[in-house]
Amino acid sequence: MEVFARGVRNSVGFDFQPKTGELYFTDNGVDFMGDDHPSCELNAAAKAGLHFGFPYYGGGRERHEDWADKQPPQKTTMPVVEFQAHVAPLGLRFNRGDLFPAEYRHDAFIAQHGSWNRSKPVGYRIMRIKFDENGKAVGKETFAEGWLQGTLAWGRPTDILQLPDGSLLISDDYQGAIYRITYRSPTTASAQGVEPANAEQVARQSGLEPKGSSAAGKFKAATCSTCHGIDGNSYHSPWPSLAGQHAAYMVQQLNAFQSGARPSDLMADPARALSEQDMRDLAAYFAAQIPQPKDTEPVLARRGASVYRGENLANPALACSTCHGATGEGNASAGFPTLRGQHSAYTAAQLKAYAAGTRLSPTSAVMRQVATRLSEEDIEAVATFIQALP
Ligand code: HEC
Ligand code: HEC
Numbered sequence: 204m205e206v207f208a209r210g211v212r213n214s215v216g217f218d219f220q221p222k223t224g225e226l227y228f229t230d231n232g233v234d235f236m237g238d239d240h241p242s243c244e245l246n247a248a249a250k251a252g253l254h255f256g257f258p259y260y261g262g263g264r265e266r267h268e269d270w271a272d273k274q275p276p277q278k279t280t281m282p283v284v285e286f287q288a289h290v291a292p293l294g295l296r297f298n299r300g301d302l303f304p305a306e307y308r309h310d311a312f313i314a315q316h317g318s319w320n321r322s323k324p325v326g327y328r329i330m331r332i333k334f335d336e337n338g339k340a341v342g343k344e345t346f347a348e349g350w351l352q353g354t355l356a357w358g359r360p361t362d363i364l365q366l367p368d369g370s371l372l373i374s375d376d377y378q379g380a381i382y383r384i385t386y387r388s389p390t391t392a393s394a395q396g397v398e399p400a401n402a403e404q405v406a407r408q409s410g411l412e413p414k415g416s417s418a419a420g421k422f423k424a425a426t427c428s429t430c431h432g433i434d435g436n437s438y439h440s441p442w443p444s445l446a447g448q449h450a451a452y453m454v455q456q457l458n459a460f461q462s463g464a465r466p467s468d469l470m471a472d473p474a475r476a477l478s479e480q481d482m483r484d485l486a487a488y489f490a491a492q493i494p495q496p497k498d499t500e501p502v503l504a505r506r507g508a509s510v511y512r513g514e515n516l517a518n519p520a521l522a523c524s525t526c527h528g529a530t531g532e533g534n535a536s537a538g539f540p541t542l543r544g545q546h547s548a549y550t551a552a553q554l555k556a557y558a559a560g561t562r563l564s565p566t567s568a569v570m571r572q573v574a575t576r577l578s579e580e581d582i583e584a585v586a587t588f589i590q591a592l593p
Contacts, residue, residue: 208248210279212257216295216362222309222338225249229292229313230282232262238321241265243292244282245313245332245340253280262288283340289318290326294362300369303386309334312346312371314360319425327351329360329373329384347373347384356422377422420488423481426473435492440548442469446492447544449535453486454479459564466561494544499591507588510581521573523585531592538566543592550586 207226217228230244242263246255256279261267263285286292294314298307310333317327328348335341350358359377366372370385424433427445431437435446445453459465460474477485509515513522523542527533531543542550556562557574577585 205251207251208253208255210253210255210257210259210275211246212255212262214246215293216313218295218297218311220247220311220334220338221297221299222334222336223249225338227283227295227297227311229295230255230257230262231291232288233258233267234320236261236265236267236288238323239288241267241288242282242285243288243290244286245284245292245295245311246280247283247340248280254278255280255282284332284343286315286330286343287325289321291316291318292330294360294374296363296365296371298365298369300365300367302369304388306333307331309336309338312363314363314373316359316361316376317351317356319428324351324354324356327356327359329363329371350375355419357418416484417487417491420484420486423485424488427485430469431489435489436495437546440546441552442546443549444494444545445489447494448486448490448541449533449538450483450486450490451535452533452538452540453489454482455538455566456564457482457486459566464564465567466563496544496593497546497590499547499587503584503587504591505588506580507584507586510577510585511588516576521576523573526569531589542589545589547583547586547590550589551582554582554586 211230212233213231214228217226219225220227226248228246230246232241232243241261242265244262254275254277256275258267259270259273259275260279263282292313293316295311297311310331313330313332315326315328315330318324327350329346331344331346332340333342350356350360358375361374361376364372370383373382373384375382430442431445436444456465457474457477460467460470461477511523513519513524516522526539527542531541533539533541553562554574554577557567557570560571
């Protein structure tokens with residue numbers, strides 16, 4: 204094994220150019236430099252040992268501010284083609300067939316997965332990169348689009364393969380679908396040139412309509428996924444998993460983050476941008492996800508089970524099980540959240556916040572009362588027990 208190229212950021216698609224044998228690959232620009240910076244890229248490595256600029260360059264020719272005063276270790280190779288920031292170029296395929304008209308012969312196709320955190324979404328389409336007969340990139344244009352309707356995307360092109368007949372297969376990891384784009388040469392004199400395949404039409408014909416609100420929620424959830432995981436299972440234990448949580452509870456909490464009633468450094472911003480409809484869509488999506496079971500420390504969990512059932516409480520009405528259910532399933536209509544499988548670090552932090560009076564929302568009075576009765580050890584134990592609930 205050896206390093207072939209350095210300074211590459213988040214490259215997903217690559218292919219060898221049939222003409223020159225050079226390795227071409229896509230590269231996604233860094234995030235958090237604004238809506239319009241920096242570019243996403245198509246690169247070419249004619250030989251081993253080149254450096255493509257990351258992290259000194261955030262994308263394209265734009266320096267990354269954290270690295271602006273540092274020099275790349277060697278000469279930087281700039282991209283062959285630059286794309287709009289955030290379009291997320293993934294799959295890449297050179298045309299090796301002769302189904303499409305002759306002017307496509309040397310071209311490449313790139314699947315743009317679409318932006319996840321740009322204020323107005325971009326991408327969600329297939330680009331054509333035009334090459335001349337010497338294998339030099341000479342232009343780019345949209346080849347297939349329609350997955351983005353206004354600001355709502357209902358499909359995300361991911362990868363491209365070519366069938367032996369020269370038609371293209373496009374995968375879509377949002378609908379879980381594969382589209383085929385083919386070409387029939389015009390048989391009538393009036394038909395001129397190429398009619399680009401319309402992805403939406405192809406999808407409609409195969410019975411794939413845009414879905415309802417959980418599907419809308421899935422798309423909107425892209426901005427939440429860095430912290431909560433794309434399927435609502437967060438991988439960082441201080442951040443809560445949302446998978447399987449009751450939708451009504453989540454809407455209530457999102458409102459509390461938005462109004463400031465539940466103060467949170469990390470949630471204030473994401474919540475501020477949401478409309479009531481967004482909240483419902485997001486809650487529907489996360490509620491439908493499956494929580495991942497977690498391993499846990501058995502001795503502590505056994506002690507936690509006794510705390511959970513309120514075995515040492517004079518007032519059994521304050522046992523966790525009274526409201527959150529015997530197995531932590533909560534109660535959707537009463538507004539008692541599901542607890543099962545939640546990261547113990549998150550649960551313990553919330554119990555401490557209730558006790559300290561820093562988790563203040565109109566619905567938190569009962570928990571503030573409950574939590575002040577728990578010792579530090581009780582909190583660790585019950586949080587461990589809850590994490591183990593399947
Ligand atoms: C930067 C990380 C981050 C992002 C992005 C983020 N969250 Fe959160 N979220 C958190 C943290 C951390 C908490 C726990 C809040 C606290 O302790 O203050 C939380 C809490 C929540 C809760 C309450 C969970 C519970 O069990 O009470 C909901 C619901 C939620 N987030 C939904 C969302 C949605 C929807 C989005 C996207 C629009 C989102 N979050 C984006 C970090 C994040
Ligand atoms: C009388 C009913 C009741 C009892 C008893 C109760 N809870 Fe709760 N619990 C609630 C309600 C209501 C909320 C939502 C509060 C809010 O809006 O902040 C909640 C929220 C929570 C949360 C926050 C969940 C999240 O996702 O952020 C945790 C953790 C929790 N309870 C744990 C416990 C534990 C542990 C016990 C037992 C020691 C317990 N609760 C006992 C009603 C109860």
